[in-house]
Amino acid sequence: MEQRYDVIVIGAGIGGATCAALLARRGIRTLLLDKNAIPGGKAMTVAKDGFRYDLWPIVGGPSLNSRFAEVLEELEMAGEVELLAVKESSMLLYRGSDPIYRTAIGSAVPGDQGPLGIFELLGLTDEDLPEVGGLFGAMLEMQAEEIAKLDNVTFTEFLSRYRVPQAVRSYLGMWANIVFVVPLDLLAASEAIKTFQDFARGGAGRYHSGGFGRVAEVFCQAVERYGGRVLMKTRVERISVEDGAVTGVVTDKGTFEAPLVVSNAGIQPTVLRLVGEEQFDRSYVAYVRGLVPSWAIMGIRYFLNRPYFEQGMYIAFSDESYLDSERLTRMKSGWLPDELLLFNVVPSFYDRTLAPEGKQCALVGTLCSSDPDLPNAEALWSGIEETAMRIWPGLEACVESRVRYGTAQVSALTRDSVVPGQGGECIGLAQIVGQCGRDKPAARAPLRGLFYVGCDAGGAGGGTHPAAASGVNVADLGGRDHRSRAPAF
Ligand SMILES: Cc1cc2nc3c(=O)[nH]c(=O)nc-3n(C[C@H](O)[C@H](O)[C@H](O)COP(=O)(O)OP(=O)(O)OC[C@H]3O[C@@H](n4cnc5c(N)ncnc54)[C@H](O)[C@@H]3O)c2cc1C
Structure with missing residues (x-):
């Protein structure tokens, strides 16, 4: 097996796979390694x-003009996976002070519906419209220069400039939770507004x-189509360094050499474990240690013996169930809202081949802290189950089997x-x-030849999109x- 490459990319997540595919397409000898059997x-x-x-609920934004579309085009592989933007594909369920959830159908196509559906969902009155309209x-x-000034302003601080009702705060609290998996009171207003515009x-x-992850599989095919190599089930144990520059990687399948190493393993695992603290300045190590991870989503996969859901995506939230920092802290000491915020995705709505006839x-899923050893996991799984069965009567009768997932599984499949x-x-x-x-x-x-790729060093946006943007940037x-x-070798 070839041991020497121009670039080694560690990790075939969206960030690593995007980067490796583009590097290979541009004629650079690329090796892509991942510890899992499946990319994504x-x-x-x-x-x-x-x-x-997909192992958990996942849909993407923006629907159109995404970096995914751009990358597939450059790879000349747009025919291998369709990026689906479906009308009337989602349902929001909101409960304010009354006991009943109001609903609104949403579309993945921009401009397909005005704001009226959301206004009705949130029960806004004519009196609310000037302030709410002013905010949105x-x-x-907002122009890019103004947005950039909001890097150090939280979204809550930004919202305090407007006198909007609680329903709007609950909606944006839910949005911060689902899109960024952080609370409104910590989310950078610049990030929120850029993404809102996208x-x-x-x-x-x-x-x-x-399936959502099909796009990563296509990117891996591209690596091989353009002369690179993909090795799955290969765990990188160490990034080798000589005289202040990376020289390759040591894996459980052997040693590979390259003057450039791109890591999708996460900035903290890369610096603190794969390279080792001793290769970096002390202040950089302290900075890396102090970086704060996003929160997490845990939940249940339901396999149903008949089609129950009529939409592809559902988000159910209330004034009580979106999480801010204070609520997450209370949750850690045992508090749970009466009903949890739920995010639900039904893959076969989008592509009928994804489930048997x-x-x-x-x-x-619902939100929780990122700790792989989550102390309140049992209570959260029960809460998800109770909320789901209450919101969707008749669901229980369709359940053939259910499988729980949580932060330990996310960590095992992605970053240490x-x-x-x-x-x-x-x-x-x-x-x-x-x-x-x-x-x-x-x-x-700050180590010659080493780059980070993926969400940790990505552009702005929700979930997978900054990972793809980062892949483009690092390529x-x-x-x-x-x-x-x-030439290296
Ligand atoms: C429960 C859940 C729900 C989500 N819902 C959404 C959603 O609805 N919409 C959305 O856009 N995003 C969603 N996301 C977030 C989105 O999936 C991530 O932001 C994005 O996929 C991260 O991509 P990445 O390239 O940064 O890294 P990762 O996906 O973490 O990829 C890292 C890769 O590196 C590999 N790796 C790590 N260490 C090593 C090693 N030592 N050796 C070899 N390989 C290694 C891993 O195996 C993995 O394949 C969700 C995530 C979760 C967990």
Whole structure:
């Protein structure tokens, strides 16, 4: 087996797979390694008993004009996976002070529906409209220079400039929880507003034919099509360093050499475990240790003996169930809201081949802390079950089997836990004040030849999108570095 490459990419998550595919496409000899059997990392799609499903609820935004579309085009592989933006594909359920959930149908296509559905969902009156309209109008129209000034302003501080009713705060609290998996009171307003604009222009709720993770599989095919190599089930144990520069990696399948190493393993595991603290300045190690992970999503996969759900995505929330920092702290000491915030995705709504005829799989989740050793996991699983059965009467009768998932599984499939409470995070580094915009960690590490890729060093946006954006960015940086060197071998 070839041992020497121009670039080694560790991890075939969305960030690593995007980067490796583009590097290979641009003629750079690329090796992509991942410890799992299937590419996709946190966005992986698996197959079992005639179903294909993602391991947890996942849809993307923006629907149109995404980096995924751009990358597939450059790879000339747009025909391999369809990026699906389906009308009337989602349902929001909101409960304010009254006991009944109100509902609104949503679309993944931008401009397909006005704000009226949301206004009705939230029970807003004519009196609310000037302030609420002012808030959303300001977010939509804000110019890039103004947005950049909000890197150090929390979304809660930004909202305090407007006198909007609790229902709007609950809606935006839910949105911060689902899109960034952080609370409103820590989320950087710059990140929130940039993403809000992307979703308003491009829609949100995209899914992919063949499963969400199919796109990562296609990127891996691209690596091999363009002359690179993909080794799955290969765990990188160490990144080798000589004289202040990376020289390759040591894996459980052997040693590989390259002057450039791109790590999708997470900035904390990369610095603190794969390279080792001794290779970095003390202040950089302290900075890396102090980075804050996003929160997590845990839940239950329901396999149904008949189709029950009529939409592809559901989000159920109330004034009580979206989480801010104070509520998460209370949850850690045993408090739970009466009903939990639920996020539910039904893959076969988007692509009927994803479930056997007459069956359905629903991936339901709620928010929790990123600790892989979650002390209140049992209570949360029970809460999810109770809330789901209350919101969707008749669901219980359709359940053929159910499988729980949690932060320990997320960590095992994606990044190692190297700092207390870290590992099960949903996104990567939290998109909070101090870690966004100009304060986001740089993709180029302070060690010659080492780059980070994925959400930890990504652009703005929700979930998988910053990972793909980071893949594009690091392919550009790595390509430039490669061209500026004499041929490596
Ligand atoms: C429960 C849950 C729900 C989510 N819902 C959504 C959603 O609805 N919409 C959305 O856009 N996003 C969602 N996300 C977030 C999204 O999946 C992530 O933000 C994104 O996929 C992260 O991509 P990444 O490339 O940064 O890293 P990862 O997906 O973490 O990929 C890292 C890869 O590196 C590999 N790796 C790590 N260490 C090693 C090693 N030592 N050797 C070899 N390989 C290694 C891992 O195996 C993995 O494949 C969700 C995530 C979770 C967990």
